[in-house]
Structure formats: structure tokens, C-alpha cells
Amino acid sequence: MSPDNPATKLPDYREQSPIVRERFERFHKRPVVLEVKNLGRVFESSNGPVTALQDINFNIKRREFNCVIGPSGCGKSTLIRILAGLDHPTSGQVLLDGKPVLGPGADRGMVFQGYTLFPWLTVKRNVMFGPMNAGESETEAERNARFWIDMVGLSKFENAYPYQLSGGMKQRTAIARALANQPRILLMDEPFGALDAQTRFQMQSSLLEIWRNVEITILFITHDLEEAVFLSDRILVLDAHPGRVNEMIESPVPRPRSDEQCVHPEFLATKQHIEHLIHPPNSKSDTPLRITRMTDPGDTVF
Amino acid sequence: MSRKSSSRPWIEVGRELSSSRAGILTLVSFALPLAIWSIVSYTPFIWHPDIRLELPASRADSTSVYLTGDHIGKDFFADFQEAIRGENDAIASGEVKISRRNNTKQLRQIASLAIAQKWITAEQERDSESLFYIWRDIATGQRESTRPVLSEENLEIARKNWNLLSAAGQNYSNESIPEAPLYKLVPQGRPANPDYLPEPLAVLKSGINAFTEEVEEGEKSMTERTIHSVKIVFSGFLVSCIIGIPLGMLCGSISFFSRLIEPFVDFFRYMPAPTFSTILVAILLANDAPKIALVVLGTVFQMILIIAKTTRLLDHSLLEAAQTLGATQKQLLFKVIGPGILPNLYNDLRILLGWAWTWLVIAELIGVKSGLTEFIETQGRWRNFDQVYPIIILIGLIGYFTDQFLAWLRRPLFPWLGEPVGPKSRAVIACVTYVPNWFQDAVERRQPMYPRK
Numbered sequence: 001m002s003p004d005n006p007a008t009k010l011p012d013y014r015e016q017s018p019i020v021r022e023r024f025e026r027f028h029k030r031p032v033v034l035e036v037k038n039l040g041r042v043f044e045s046s047n048g049p050v051t052a053l054q055d056i057n058f059n060i061k062r063r064e065f066n067c068v069i070g071p072s073g074c075g076k077s078t079l080i081r082i083l084a085g086l087d088h089p090t091s092g093q094v095l096l097d098g099k100p101v102l103g104p105g106a107d108r109g110m111v112f113q114g115y116t117l118f119p120w121l122t123v124k125r126n127v128m129f130g131p132m133n134a135g136e137s138e139t140e141a142e143r144n145a146r147f148w149i150d151m152v153g154l155s156k157f158e159n160a161y162p163y164q165l166s167g168g169m170k171q172r173t174a175i176a177r178a179l180a181n182q183p184r185i186l187l188m189d190e191p192f193g194a195l196d197a198q199t200r201f202q203m204q205s206s207l208l209e210i211w212r213n214v215e216i217t218i219l220f221i222t223h224d225l226e227e228a229v230f231l232s233d234r235i236l237v238l239d240a241h242p243g244r245v246n247e248m249i250e251s252p253v254p255r256p257r258s259d260e261q262c263v264h265p266e267f268l269a270t271k272q273h274i275e276h277l278i279h280p281p282n283s284k285s286d287t288p289l290r291i292t293r294m295t296d297p298g299d300t301v302f
Numbered sequence: 303m304s305r306k307s308s309s310r311p312w313i314e315v316g317r318e319l320s321s322s323r324a325g326i327l328t329l330v331s332f333a334l335p336l337a338i339w340s341i342v343s344y345t346p347f348i349w350h351p352d353i354r355l356e357l358p359a360s361r362a363d364s365t366s367v368y369l370t371g372d373h374i375g376k377d378f379f380a381d382f383q384e385a386i387r388g389e390n391d392a393i394a395s396g397e398v399k400i401s402r403r404n405n406t407k408q409l410r411q412i413a414s415l416a417i418a419q420k421w422i423t424a425e426q427e428r429d430s431e432s433l434f435y436i437w438r439d440i441a442t443g444q445r446e447s448t449r450p451v452l453s454e455e456n457l458e459i460a461r462k463n464w465n466l467l468s469a470a471g472q473n474y475s476n477e478s479i480p481e482a483p484l485y486k487l488v489p490q491g492r493p494a495n496p497d498y499l500p501e502p503l504a505v506l507k508s509g510i511n512a513f514t515e516e517v518e519e520g521e522k523s524m525t526e527r528t529i530h531s532v533k534i535v536f537s538g539f540l541v542s543c544i545i546g547i548p549l550g551m552l553c554g555s556i557s558f559f560s561r562l563i564e565p566f567v568d569f570f571r572y573m574p575a576p577t578f579s580t581i582l583v584a585i586l587l588a589n590d591a592p593k594i595a596l597v598v599l600g601t602v603f604q605m606i607l608i609i610a611k612t613t614r615l616l617d618h619s620l621l622e623a624a625q626t627l628g629a630t631q632k633q634l635l636f637k638v639i640g641p642g643i644l645p646n647l648y649n650d651l652r653i654l655l656g657w658a659w660t661w662l663v664i665a666e667l668i669g670v671k672s673g674l675t676e677f678i679e680t681q682g683r684w685r686n687f688d689q690v691y692p693i694i695i696l697i698g699l700i701g702y703f704t705d706q707f708l709a710w711l712r713r714p715l716f717p718w719l720g721e722p723v724g725p726k727s728r729a730v731i732a733c734v735t736y737v738p739n740w741f742q743d744a745v746e747r748r749q750p751m752y753p754r755k
Contacts, residue, residue: 086622106628116623120641120718130627133637163720181627 010269016252017266024250027061027233033217034060034083034185038092041078051242052078056092058236058248060185060219065211067220067228068236071278075243076221080189083219084110096184106130109178113190115170117162123149123173124158130181141180148176151210168199175207179214188220192227201259204230208257225278229270230257237277246277336502343501346493353379354494356450357415359486361385368489370414373497383488390459390485398483408463408484409433412440419447434474437464450490459485500688509692512677524677524693531673532700534590534665538597539658543651545598546605553606554613555639564610567603575600575661579668593665593672600661605654612646613639645716652708659701 016024039056042049052075060066068076081087083094085104094101096108117126127145132138149158152172162170171191178186192200204227211218222228228235235249252266261267312323319327342348352373360367363385368374374382392398413427416436426432439445440452441464452460463484470477495501500508512524522530552559575596582592582599616639624638666675674693681689713721 084622084626086625104622104625104628106626108626110623110626112619112623114619116617116619118620118624118638118642120644120716122718129624129629129637133627133629133633161718161720163718177627187626 010265010272013249013252013266013269013273015266015269016250017254020252020254023255027064030061030063032059033062033064033097034219035095035098036083036092037095039079039082039089039094040091041075041082041087042090053082053089054242054244056243056245058245060217063211063215063217065208065218065220065231065233066236067222067232067234068238069222069225069228069274069278070238070243070246071240072223073243074238074240076223076238077189079238079243080110080187080219080221083185084108084187106134106181107184109181109183109186111171111174111178111186111188111191113193115162115167115174117170117173117177119162122159122161123154123165123176126162126173127177127180129177134181144180145176148180149173151179151214152176152206166199167195168203171195171203172206175210179210179216183216185217185219188218190221190223193223200227207231212256225271225274226262228274229253229267230262235270235274237274249274340502343495343499350493350495351376352494352496353491355489355491357452357456357487357490359386359411359489362389370418373494374491376493379489379491386486386488390488393483393485400481400483402479402481405479405481405484406430408486409437409467409479411487412436412460415447415450418449419445421445430479431474434467434478437467438472440464450492453488453490456487456490459487497685498687500691504688505691505695508688509695512689512692524674527673527677528696528700531662531666531675531697534593534673535597535655535658535662537590538594538661538665539601539655541594541598542601542605542654542658546602547609547647550606550609551613551635551639551643553610554616554643555635560610564607567606571603571607576664576668579664583669588669590672592669596665596668597658597661601654601658604657605650608650608654609643609647612650613643615646616642645712645719648708648712648715652705655708656701656705659697662697 036056036058039053040051041053042051044050056079068079070076078087082089083101085101085108101108118129121129124142124145127148128138128141131141131144136144146155146158149155152175154169154172154176157165157169162173165173174191175186192203195203207218208231210216220228220231222231229251230253232251235251237246237249238244239246249270251270253261253264253270310317310320312319318324353376355368355370355372355374358368358370358372359382361382389398409430410428410433412433413422416422416433417424417427421436422429422432436445437460440447440457441461466480466482466484467478469480517523549559549563553564554560578599579592579596582595586592586595620638620642621634624634629637662673663675663678666673667679671679674697678690678693681687713719
């Protein structure tokens with residue numbers, strides 16, 4: 001990587017290596033799990049109606065890992081809440097396996113940024129929550145819970161209460177809890193946003209490993225460009241005010257992913273393209289700070 | 303940074319004290335009011351506006367009767383003494399007409415003192431012969447009163463009276479009551495606080511007496527009264543919980559019930575519960591029912607609103623998370639809201655139990671008076687305040703220790719809160735969890751539920 005001026009040397013983000021191109025050919029033949037049609041959401045406010053989402057159209061293929069990214073105010077969270085059924089659209093509709101989504105349900109698992117573990121339940125009981133409510137027997141639910149807890153690497157903590165866990169462990173529990181319901185799609189709303197950089201990277205790797213081994217489709221909201229490029233098959237870039245689809249990008253970064261790829265040209269090219277979409281270069285209105293020098297003459301740091 | 307905790311200042315903004323210091327201050331917090339009470343009670347020059355009579359007297363010009371232990375103002379006491387001295391002067395100058403009947407009465411001046419000294423029994427109060435010899439013994443110094451110690455003035459009067467009494471002979475006979483008038487003892491007393499502020503020791507003694515004394519046939523013992531009062535409060539509280547907890551939770555979680563119930567409840571709570579007392583008696587008749595109903599009426603409306611508020615404070619995202627896990631409406635109520643609000647609900651109930659206690663006194667006064675309040679009422683009317691205070695303090699202690707006990711219980715009940723456990727709590731936990739633990743062990747020993755790997 002040359003930090004001076006990478007733009008001149010980077011390839012086009014649309015250039016795909018033969019392996020990647022072949023993979024996407026197979027990818028496009030997969031059935032659609034989630035379809036969003038002409039989706040719109042208008043909020044009523046004291047200053048009149050505010051359009052959060054306008055005419056959103058996209059679909060998610062089976063076992064796709066899709067990241068949604070966009071500037072603040074683009075309606076990412078509103079979108080995922082509508083997909084989960086926690087909010088309702090004012091126009092258009094969401095189809096899961098062709099059937100319209102009318103409210104929250106166990107077929108769409110969700111992982112929140114704030115963990116939202118039930119503090120009165122142990123890790124194991126948290127994971128058992130969905131299956132038990134669905135009528136699974138205690139022994140059955142417990143056996144399954146152990147399996148999912150083992151998958152996220154928390155076997156030693158199955159009897160711990162959430163207050164005893166670190167942020168990363170809480171989020172692992174939340175992922176296990178969502179997966180234990182075996183949803184068609186896993187919706188993740190900036191799940192690693194509150195974690196430190198080290199933990200976040202570990203969580204990203206673990207998530208990819210889980211996704212590879214479990215029959216699950218993931219829609220992942222993030223504001224972190226690298227995270228989006230590192231995780232996704234495709235990246236849905238949204239515009240703000242109103243929230244609209246800007247582009248659905250196919251990631252040219254081959255799988256399996258590793259941290260070395262973060263400096264590969266196709267990775268950087270994709271990242272730079274998204275960067276331009278979210279913060280257009282001509283719109284930079286950063287006024288330089290007007291700072292008076294307050295140190296003694298000669299007392300310089302550089 | 304390794305400053306010892308003992309060298310830290312006691313007073314520091316925003317810093318917790320060590321547990322030993324916190325313990326000391328807890329003790330001081332109780333010791334301080336007790337110390338103030340003791341100082342005010344036992345240091346005569348601080349307040350003591352009254353005189354407590356130790357040796358009463360009757361005035362010729364007044365029909366008021368004063369007895370040992372009565373409180374009178376200092377100024378009035380001085381007047382009183384002067385009046386008696388005036389009467390004695392009149393006797394000395396021979397202005398008082400001779401009356402044997404009056405002398406029989408004067409002979410009895412010494413009776414209350416003699417009874418207090420246990421020289422004679424209460425039945426001997428009018429026994430002239432016994433009193434005759436008491437006068438002799440005091441005058442000759444064979445008996446010395448210790449409480450009160452007779453003043454020199456009164457000893458002199460006793461000697462004068464003995465001279466008059468012994469005129470007909472050293473032994474008692476029909477002629478022993480002289481014709482010449484006997485002198486009056488000058489009232490004695492010691493400075494005291496008003497009767498509404500009895501001394502700590504007197505209160506303690508009355509308190510012990512109240513629980514140890516034999517009661518008359520048909521009267522309730524203090525233990526029975528206490529149990530009765532506690533029963534009223536807890537029954538009322540229990541009924542309130544049965545009504546208030548479900549309604550409060552429904553109002554807090556479902557808008558429909560909130561709009562349907564809360565406005566009226568909000569209005570109703572401003573009508574003071576005691577104003578319904580006569581109505582409650584009319585509906586529920588005498589006995590305990592209207593009393594319990596009053597506690598319910600005073601508690602349940604607050605309970606609904608407080609629990610509704612607590613329910614609303616539950617992290618909304620937990621409900622959303624549960625919904626994305628497929629929870630039904632019923633499961634949201636019982637599997638999320640219920641356990642989720644439980645620790646806060648528990649604290650609310652502690653506060654509301656205290657609330658229920660405040661209705662006790664009014665509840666026990668309506669219809670047929672009962673329980674501890676009846677005792678307080680009766681003794682208060684007789685101005686026996688030393689009897690009243692122990693009962694007031696008792697009610698406070700029951701309430702306080704119930705609450706402390708429930709506070710300790712919070713940690714073992716809600717281990718998932720991760721609150722630190724102190725030594726006191728640990729003891730309570732050990733006691734409280736012993737039985738269920740033993741039970742669980744016994745069950746698992748017989749039939750292991752899950753084979754442990």
C-alpha cells in the first residue's frame with residue numbers, strides 16, 4: 001500500500017478476478033430470501049412530515065452476507081427495524097420467502113448494538129428463550145442451547161449472568177440466542193459498534209466462520225467502511241435525506257477473508273469507492289480550525 | 303495511591319466510606335438522638351420547666367388535688383409552697399380553729415410518702431395508728447425517707463407535729479389525735495421536663511412492664527395487641543398487592559389499560575382514605591374488615607400508579623428483542639416484563655409497605671378501637687406518656703426491621719443484579735436459602751435432572 005496517493009494506482013472496484021466472478025455467477029442463481037419493494041417510511045414531526053426512507057428496492061439472496069452502509073441520517077436503523085417488524089413502512093412492502101412481513105417474528109432474528117440480553121437469565125437461559133417460547137421441551141432447548149453456546153465459544157460461561165460478561169461475550173451470547181431460533185435471516189444492527197477495535201476484529205472473524213458453517217443469511221448494518229468490505233458479499237449503500245438506495249456493490253474481495261486483505265488493491269478500491277459515495281469529494285465543507293498559538297516560541301512537537 | 307483507608311478523611315465529596323466506618327455511623331445515627339434525649343432528660347439546667355411533686359400537699363384555699371408524680375409549673379410550685387407556709391404561720395399564731403377531724407386528715411399527709419417508702423401498704427393509708435408511728439419515727443430520726451429526702455423545713459414540721467401528737471402519750475390511743483391543729487408539710491418536688499417528654503429510663507421501664515405485666519381478665523396483652531396490629535397492616539398490604547400488582551403491570555405495559563384505569567386512580571388517590579372510614583364501617587361492620595379495607599384504600603391507588611411507572615421504566619429494547627425471538631403478547635408479559643421489573647417492583651413494595659404502616663393508627667381507631675393504637679389512645683388521654691412512647695417506638699422498630707430484612711433479602715433473591723454482598727446479607731442469605739437448597743439437593747439426589755458431564 002502506498003499511503004501517498006493510492007487512488008491513481010487502484011483498480012476499478014468492479015473488476016472481479018475469475019474466481020470472484022464465478023462465485024457471483026453462482027450467487028445470482030440462488031433464490032431470493034428477502035425482497036424489499038418500493039419501501040418508504042415517513043415520520044410525522046412537529047415540523048411536518050420527514051421522509052426517512054424513500055422508494056427502497058433490493059433483494060437478499062439465500063446465504064448472502066449483505067452489509068448496509070450509509071451516512072448518518074440515511075435511515076439504516078429504520079430500515080432494519082422495518083425488516084424486523086418492529087416498525088412499519090408507510091409505503092411498499094417487505095417479503096420474506098415471498099410472504100409479506102406484518103410484524104416481528106422468530107423467522108427474522110435480530111442482534112442489537114446494545115446487546116439486549118435478558119439480565120435475569122443466564123447465558124444458557126437467554127439462548128433457550130426463543131425455542132422454549134416456541135414450545136420446545138426444556139431438555140431439547142437446553143441441548144440445542146449448549147450447541148450454539150459452544151459455537152460462539154462461551155461453553156465455560158453458560159451459567160454466567162450477563163452482568164458477568166464482557167461486551168464481546170454479551171454480543172456472542174446475543175448471536176447464539178438469535179441463531180438458536182434458526183431464523184431465515186439474521187438482522188444485525190451495528191452489532192460491534194460498541195466494542196473495542198481488538199474485540200471487534202475477533203468478532204468479525206468469528207461471525208464469518210459461523211456464517212460459513214450455518215445455513216443463515218445475514219443483513220448487517222454498519223457505519224464502518226472496512227467492516228462492510230471485510231464481511232460482505234454485497235454492500236448496499238444508502239443516501240441520506242431522504243434515505244434512498246445509491247448502489248448495490250458486489251465486493252471484489254475473494255473469500256475466505258483474512259486481515260491481510262485489508263491492504264489488497266481490490267479491498268482498498270472498494271473502500272475508496274464507498275467513501276466517495278458517502279462523502280462526495282466536492283461536498284467537503286470542512287472549514288479549517290482557527291487556532292491561536294499558545295505555546296512558548298521553540299516549544300514545538302513537530 | 304496506596305494510602306491506607308484509615309488515613310482518608312471522613313468527609314469527602316462523592317466517595318464511599320469503608321464498611322467499618324459506615325457501620326460506626328449507622329450506630330451513631332441511632333445513638334445521637336438517644337444521647338440528646340438523655341441529656342435533655344437528665345441535665346436539670348437545660349430545660350426542666352416543671353416540678354414533679356414528690357411530696358404533695360393540699361391547700362386550704364383550693365379544691366385542686368395534687369398527687370405524687372404530678373407536674374406543675376415552677377412559678378406555681380413556689381406559690382404553692384408559700385401558701386402552705388402561710389397556713390403554717392396561721393397555725394403557729396393560733397388563728398386556726400381547733401378541729402380534731404381536720405387533724406385526722408393532716409395525719410394522712412405522710413401516707414403517700416410512707417407508701418412510696420414501703421413502710422406501710424396502700425391499704426394502711428387511712429390507718430391512723432400506723433401513721434402515728436410513722437410520724438414518730440420520722441421526727442425521732444428512726445426512719446429516714448430516701449425518696450424524697452425530706453427537707454430540713456419538713457423535718458422540723460414533723461418534729462413539731464410529733465410534739466403535738468405525743469402530748470397524750472408515746473403510744474397510740476384514742477386521745478392521740480390532738481385538739482391543737484397539726485402543721486402542714488411543705489410540698490417538695492424536683493425539676494422535671496413536661497410530662498410529654500418522659501425520661502429514656504422511664505420509657506424503657508414502661509415498655510418492659512407493658513409486655514411482662516399480667517393483664518386483667520378480658521383485656522388484651524401487649525403481645526396480642528402487637529400481633530393484631532401487624533395482622534391489620536399485612537392483611538391490608540396483601541390485599542393491595544393482589545389488586546395493585548396486576549393492575550399496575552397491565553397499566554404500565556398496555557396502553558389500553560393505562561388509559562382506562564389510570565385517570566380515575568389518579569383522581570381517587572387524592573380523596574383521603576380516612577374520610578371513607580364511616581362508610582367502610584357501614585359496609586363492612588365492626589371488627590377488622592373495615593380496618594383492613596382502610597389500609598387497602600390508602601395503599602392500593604398509589605401502588606397501581608407506582609408499579610405502572612416501574613413497568614414503563616423497563617428497557618424497551620428487551621421487549622423488542624423478545625419479539626424478534628418470537629415471543630407472544632402473553633410471553634412478553636410473563637417472561638419479560640414480569641421478571642424484568644421484579645427487582646424494582648420489590649423495592650416499590652418495600653416503600654409501599656411503609657406506606658401501609660402509616661394507615662395503621664387511623665385504621666385501628668375506626669369502628670371498635672383495637673390493637674396498639676387503642677392502648678396509645680387510652681394512655682395518652684390519661685397523660686401517661688411514658689406508656690405511649692414504648693408503643694410508638696415499637697411500631698417504628700417493627701417497620702424498620704421488616705424493611706431492613708427485606709433489603710438484605712434482595713441480593714439472594716436477585717443474584718443476576720450483581721450487587722455486592724456484605725457480611726450481614728450473607729448471614730441472612732444463608733438462613734433464607736438453607737431450606738430451598740436442602741430441598742433442591744434432596745430432590746436432585748433422588749433423581750438427577752440432567753446428567754452432568
